[in-house]
Structure formats: C-alpha cells, structure tokens
Amino acid sequence: MSTAYGSGTAGHVAHHGERPRGLGRWLTTTNHKDIGTMYLVFSLTMFFVGGTLALLIRAELFQPGLQLFNPGFFNQLTTVHALVMVFGAVMPATVGLANWMIPLQIGAADMALPRMNLFSFWLLFFAFVLLISSLFMPGGAPAAGWTLYPPLVLQSGSAFPMAVFSIHLMGASSIMGAINVIVTIINMRAPGMTLLKMPLFTWSWLITAYLLIAVMPVFAGGVTMLLTDYFFKTSFFNAAGGGDPVLFQHVFWFFGHPEVYIMILPAFGIVSEIIPTFSRKPIFGYEAMVYAIASIAFLSFIVWAHHMFTVGMPLAGQLFFTLSTMLIAVPTGVKIFNWTATMWRGSLSFEPPMLFALSFLFLFTIGGFSGLMLAIAPADFQYHDTYFVVAHFHYVLVPGAVFAIMGGVYYWLPKWTGHRYDMELAKWHFWLTTIFVNVLFFPQHFLGLAGMPRRIPDYATQFADWNMVSSIGAFGFGLSQLLFVWLIVKCARGGAPATAGVWDWPHGLEWTVPSPAPYHTFEKAPELK
C-alpha cells in the first residue's frame, strides 16, 4: 500500500521532507497512518498464517483416521492457530484501524505518543517471531490449547518459555497501544469534539483500551506463575504444595473473557459506522449505543467463570456466573436492535462494506444465541468442550469480528489509497465468504450436539459426514480470501480516483480530508459545528 501516497499529496510531501524512503521509513516512522498500515499488513499476513494452520487442522479432520499428523502435532496446530488468529490477526487489525481512523475521526494530527506507538508495533512483530519460531523447537510449540491450562502446559518442551515471553511482549505491546488510544482520545480531540459527539468507532476503542489495560497485566501475571511453576518449583498450580490448577483457569478467564470483547467491541464500532452511511441516516439511539458498549465492558469483568462450569465450582458460583453472563444479552440486544432501527426508514444501498455489515448482523447474532445457550450452566455440562463451543466462538469471531474488519477495510480503503476498488470483485468475495463461512461452521453445531469433543485429531465414524462438509467449507473459505488480497493489492496500485467523501452519504471528519488522506492531517484543528 506504500506506493499509494505518492501522487495526490505532492504538496504535503514536499513540505514535510523528513519522511524517509524505503525500509528505513517503516523502521522509524512515527506517523499514525504508516503505523496503521503496518498493523493492517501484519494482521493480514497473520490471518493467512493462522488460516493455513486452520486448513491443516481441517485437512486432518476431513475424514476419520489419522492421515497427516501425529496427535501431538495436531494439538500444536490448534494452539498456534488460535494464538495467531487472536493476537496476530484480529487484535492487530483493530489496532491498525484505530491508528488510521481515530485521529481522523476526532480531528487530531496524530496519536498522542507517536514513538510509543511505533514501539507497540515492533514489539508485537518480535513477539510473533518468538512465538512462531517456537514451532521449530525440539518438542515443538506448546500444545495445551490457547488456554494454556496447567498441569498439561507444564509438560511442554523448550518452546514453553518462548511462548510465555512472547505473551509478555504481546502484553507490553497491547498495554502501550491501549494507553496511546486512551490518551489520544481524551487529550487530542479537536475543540468542540465533545465525548458524546465522537464517532462510535472511536467510542468502542476507548472502552476497548480500558479493557486491555485492565486484563493484559493479569494474563502476564498468570503466565509468569506458569513460568515459575515450571522452572522455579513454585506451587501455584500444584495441589501438593497447596495450590490448584483451577486457579490458573480463573486468572486466564479473568483475562480471556474480556479479551473476546476486546475483539468484538471495535467490530461493533465499525458496524456502527457502516450501517448509517449506507442507510443514509444517522445512527439510531447514539447514546444508548455508547452506554451499551460500556455495560458490555463492565459485565465482561464479572462473567469469566462461565468457561469453567465443569471444573466443580461451588453451586453459588455457578449460579452467579450463569446469571451475570445472561445479562450480557441485554446490552448486546440493544445494539442489534438499534442497528436494525437505523436501517428502518433509511435509504439502503448494498456496497461491499454494507454487505459485510449486514452479514455480520445476522451471523454474529447466531453466534450470540449459541453463547447464550452456553451460559446456562446445566446445559453447558453437555456443550462444554464440544464442537458446539467451537461453532459458537467461530460465529462471533469470523463472521463477527473478521467480517466487521473486512467491512471496515472496504469502507475506508478508498480513503487510504485514494482509489476506488473493484466493486464487482468485492461482491464476489463477499458472497463466497458468506456462503462458505456457513458451510464451514454451521455443521459444527451439529457435531457438538451429537457429542464430538473439541481438540481431537480423529473422531468416531458417525461424525464423518459433517466434518467433511466443514472441511470443504474451510477450503472454500480460505481460497475466497485470495480474492480479498488481490483486490487490496490492485486498489493500492491504482484505480479510479476517489473523492474526499467516497460514499454517497459520508458523515464524520475522516470524509472531509482528501483521498488518499494526506500524510499529515489536521495539523490545524478542524472546526466543528
């Protein structure tokens, strides 16, 4: 995408002659747009890495019997797939969008702490160098699932400390990124941009950033305890010393549950930008939308043990976590209904961003419903650790978070590159993606209900048919993503010039600057009416 800046912005480039060229630019830039671009490119790369691992998983599960991998290696695939997708693909994608769009949306010239911004990015990069290289260590990568439960994870080989340290680096990167977002939003808004005038994407990120700062350190503490249990004889998770393996699960999910909202809240924000634009009318119930995000974030701190209904929690605990978890459906419902009401009596058109947002609306809700079913402790005794859970979280993560991100890319791509993209191709990408994602994940509900456990490389023969369907869906889905990359590359290289507003009914400051957005924007704070 780097070449895109050149043409339209000659005046600015000449003015700010300090922008280095070539590799040096990417190693030293403190520009929020450059850093945003780096995050996005990194994220797309990781999406392919994680996706390739997923395809290997699906290939092994194509039919019963072990054809490709040893069971131990299969577990490594599952573990690394999840870590790469969560920390390498989805989170950096939303951070990339935050970097690009928050300053544009609030009329700031850049992020508040530009050097730290770059530090966040490169730390993330090296965290993944460390994690991915652990795949090639003797004994292979950690194979205890992305949840890293002890005592199993303590049986890992020499990859173990690398994985722990890579999580430390990711944590440091996320915390710095989150601090930057908060400080930028609180301190850098253009005059007149009051909090309740901020676009919802910015709002969603403000709250996400608080979640990040609150839970990443807890996760860091948790993996540190794993490390000392492994190397320094501590007994946090060892009953003989008075500890408890379940303690780790509490620590992990105190982080892990907010973590899933860290992935979905920015997605909510993106969808809240797209739907009004293509309904040609402002969002319905803006304030309620803000309060809904805040309530979801608050509730996310008190529901964590719904991942642990089978660990033998005291009855009161199970009741509490069932009830608190169910509550999350209320603010989430408010969001879904407000989006629908935004479309109501609008003037709808179906450009690619809108298509993805609509698909999100339907499919995320399906994922939400299965989430609600999981929240019922007695029913979860059956669902837990089956493919029903796998189906749930892929519905909220793939047609949820990932679709919103893709919609966001289609929404803002002309603003980034200055070119219109190939709508035709984008629609093909959309339809193939939407169809295959359902072929891929819907049958997993059936598998789970019929009794197929998750995290197994081989299964009983009655599960064969649906697994085959799911694998076919996976390969179809994967191949369709090649269209996405092709489209982005094409758009970055050239195309019909995009206007500043790009869409029919642009709203918000980002559509007042030219496309492509000049290297420096809002050096003089914009005036708000």
Added chain:
Amino acid sequence: MAAAEHARDPGQYYFPHGSRLPFYGSVSLFVLMAGAAATLNGAGAGAWVLGLGFVMLCVLFFLWFGTVIHENQAGLYNEQVDRSFRMGMMWFIFSEVMFFAAFFAALFYARQLSVPWLGGEGEKAVTGLLWPDFDAGWPTNGPGALSPRDDGSYEIIPAFGLPAVNTALLLTSGLTITIAHHAMKMGHRGMLKIFLALTFLLGFTFLGVQAREYGHAYHELGLQLGTGIYGSTFFMLTGFHGLHVTVGAIMLVVIWLRCLKGHFTPRQHFAFEAVAWYWHFVDVVWLGLFIFVYWL
C-alpha cells in the same frame, strides 16, 4: 529527529517525526527474552544473549529518556504534551496495579479456597479424602509438605521484625518524597535535593534489608520459592515488589541527578511527579503485602 528543523508554533503539540529507538528497543527486548528463554532451557550461550539484551535495554533507556529530556529542555513540550505524559503514566501505573492484583488473587484464592479444600473443609471437602493427613491452615506448604528440608518443615518471617522496619522505611520515604515535592513547588532547591536523596537512600536501605531477609529465609528458615504455596506467594509478591522498588529507586537517582543539573521548574516537573507517583504506588503495594503476606 528532524523535528526541530522546521519552524514551529510554540503552542502546537509536539510530534516527533521518526525515531530509530522503538525498533531498536523492540530488538533489545527480543534479544533479552530470547536470551532468557535460552537460559531457562539450559542453552550454554543463553546467558550471554540475556546479558547482551540487558545491556541493550539499558542503552535503550538511556537513549530514550535522553531524547525526551533533551526535547523537554529545548522547550518543545507544551501543556497538552505534558497532559499526555501524565495520563500515560497514570494508566501505566494502573496496569501495574492489575499485574500485582493477579498475584494477590492467587494468595487469596489459596488461603480462602484451595488450602481449605485440600484440608477437607468447605464446598469441595471431599478432596480431603486424597490428603487424609493434611490440616488446612495458613501458612502452609501444602499436603506434600514441600520444603528444602528433609522433614518438610520451614519457618516464616514474623511480621514485626525486619518487615516492620521495612514498612517504616518505605512509609518514611513516602513522606520524604512529598516534602521534596513541596520543596520543588516552593523553589527550595536545597531541600529538594536533600529530601530526594533521602528518599532513594531509604529505598536502597529497604532493599538491603530485604536482601538480608531473603538470605535468612533461603539459608536458615527453609523458606524458598519451592516451599509450597506459602513460599510461592511470599517470594513472588515480595520479589516483584522488590523489583519495582529497585526500578523506582534508580529512577529517583536519575531525577535527583537531573535536579542537581538544574532541570525542572516549580511549575513544570512532570518527570519528577511521575517518579513520585510510581514511588507512592510501590509504597501502597508494600502496605498490602505487609498486611496480607506478613501479618494476617
């Protein structure tokens, strides 16, 4: 780098245009972490890599803070920049609070839940069947009586010995730094220097006392990291705290040196305040430790 080159409106927010430090810093941390992993895995060269990473990291701090100090002295930072730094520091401290929260949570979980269960009390009392000889109580090194001593025994450090002395030291240091802060605001630079120096001297004394205490625990009391859940929580909590005191004290020294050089004004001294906040945070954590780890 090139920031100072073009004419700036002094009221404008300062954005550094390009810096090599973040990339260099990431490489340093990567080297440090890779070295630590290799060392833990017993690779011979690991320690060297770890050492290299550490040196690189020290250089990073030197360069990074050097740049910031330089920019500050050059008057590039307006009030808005100052606010950004303040907020950044506050949220950083909050993240540290959450880091400690994880270890405090482990302590409370063990004391309130897992240890009683292992001893056959509470909701999961059946667990007691596995450990018929274990009596729940605190402190404990668990039903396996994990300890470096052959008989599985160990002793603990009583709260009202050295730990109480250390509490006094840290609380006093919280006082001295506040006095130093007032001195700074009033422009009494002599007082400022003395009380700042006192603060870090108290900090280092604290560390000295703690080191003694650790030596005593390790060699004479049979109290080590491996002494069951008590040893684990004790050393992790106090150890991470000690690490933070070390970092805080070093920062105090740096600030002190800067005071000697005549940096800061009664109105603008964010770096001083940041370190003071950090020091107070370390102080508060210690109070929690003293109460929940040593005393109760």
Added chain:
Amino acid sequence: MSIAKRNSRLSAIAGALATLAAVPARADWSLLNMPRGVSELSREIYDMHMIMLWICLAIAILTFGAMAVAMIRFRKSRGAVADTRMLHNARLEAAWTIVPVVILIGMAIPSVEKLIKIEDTTGSQLTIKVTGYQWQWHYEYLDSGVAFFSRLARSSDRARQLGSGIDPNTVDNYLLDVDHPLVVPTGTKIRVLLTANDVIHAWWVPAFGMKRDAIPGFINEMWIAVDKDKPGTYRGQCAELCGADHGFMPIVVIAKPKAEFQAWLAQQKAAQS
C-alpha cells in the same frame, strides 16, 4: 450496476446449491441434536437445551424478520428516501431493553432449579471413584474395593495409528470402545468422585447428561442414575485436552439391572482377591 447485481445473485444461487449438495445423504436426527439420554438429569438438560433453542429461534425469526423487511422495503433502488428525523425513541428503546430482561428471567428460573438438582449428590447408593491418567481411566468401587483400568480397545488403537492403512469404518465402535468397561446398576443413584493422576481430564457420557473435570490433587463430585428400564452400553470420551492422546481415552459404561450388577461385582471381587 445491474450486471453486478445479476452476478452476485448468480453467485448466491451457485453457493446455495453447493451447500445443499454438500448435505450428506444419510442425514439422521441423532446426528443433528443433543441426545435425550437415559437418565433423569440428561432429560432435564435436554429440555433446558430445547427451551433455549426454541426461544432463540423465536427471537431470531423476529429480529431477522425485521432486518429482512428493512432490507427489502427501504432500498434506495426502490426509491426509498431516508427519514433522518428518526434518531431515537425512548419508549421503543426501553421496550427492547425490558423485554429481553423478562425473557432472560424466564430462562433463568428453570436453569437455577435444574442446577440445584444436579449439584445435589446426597442419598446416593453407590460410590465410584474415577481417576484420569494419560491416557486411560481407572475405576474404583469404593464400597467393595473392586478396581481396574480401562483403555482404548486394541482394534481401535491399531487403526488410529498415523497411516495405519486400516479403514476406521471397518472397526466396531471406532475410538469408542475400551478393554474394560465400567459397569453400573440401573435405577440407582450413583455418586461419582473424580480426580486425576497427572493432568486435567474430564469424564463425559452424553447419554447421562453430565460432564465434569477430573483435576489432579482435588476431587469433584457428580451423580448419575440410569433409568431402570434402560440397561445398555453407553459411550463417551475424555472432554478436557490432556495431551497427545486426549482423543483416544474413551469411556464405555454398561448399565445392568441391579441383580446382574451385584452378580458381576461379586465375580470381580472374587477374581481380584
């Protein structure tokens, strides 16, 4: 634009056809839904599951219906003009906050009742201690001292090796068969004590409805009771990732009428002493 639309329609249809074609021919209801099971608890859980499913389906029809109507009626291509005055509506918003709360309360009440029942292990007539090992189960009848290990059947074990060349379809109960099944009496409240020797495992037989973790150093409790009139063989699997062979530590339970069970137990006791 119209070509674009036709193309996207075409691709939609093609995709839908592909989906249909992929649906396996021998679709069977038991492969789509949770089993009702053979115990009181499993039926309670099944009912809870179905209540949730129907409620979610009903809400889905309403919400998705509204979205679909909006998408059809308010298309710009059909001349719809946006009504930009519609920015909020306190009554409507209150309604769609309160109605879900009411629905949730409706769901919560039965689930709390069921949970309390599930967690009540008192009044059991038999206690079995189950210990998870990497990768087999150990069963111990606490009252009679009978104990044995139970691991994946040889036939499955041979076929599941990487590149074994054995077609799993030719193996009886592939991956769901063991050498020594657990035997339990029907019509009896059985208390199961779960623990593990190395890492966390989870004991799960879908037909009994219950799943619970086996945690090293701790004991978890649960109870099962097979219906009096449902003797038979029930199969399940370890349900917590426990290492390389997590997928290969099945559970097989044979439920026998009480008298037959007593005879079996006596025979085992004799054989073990």
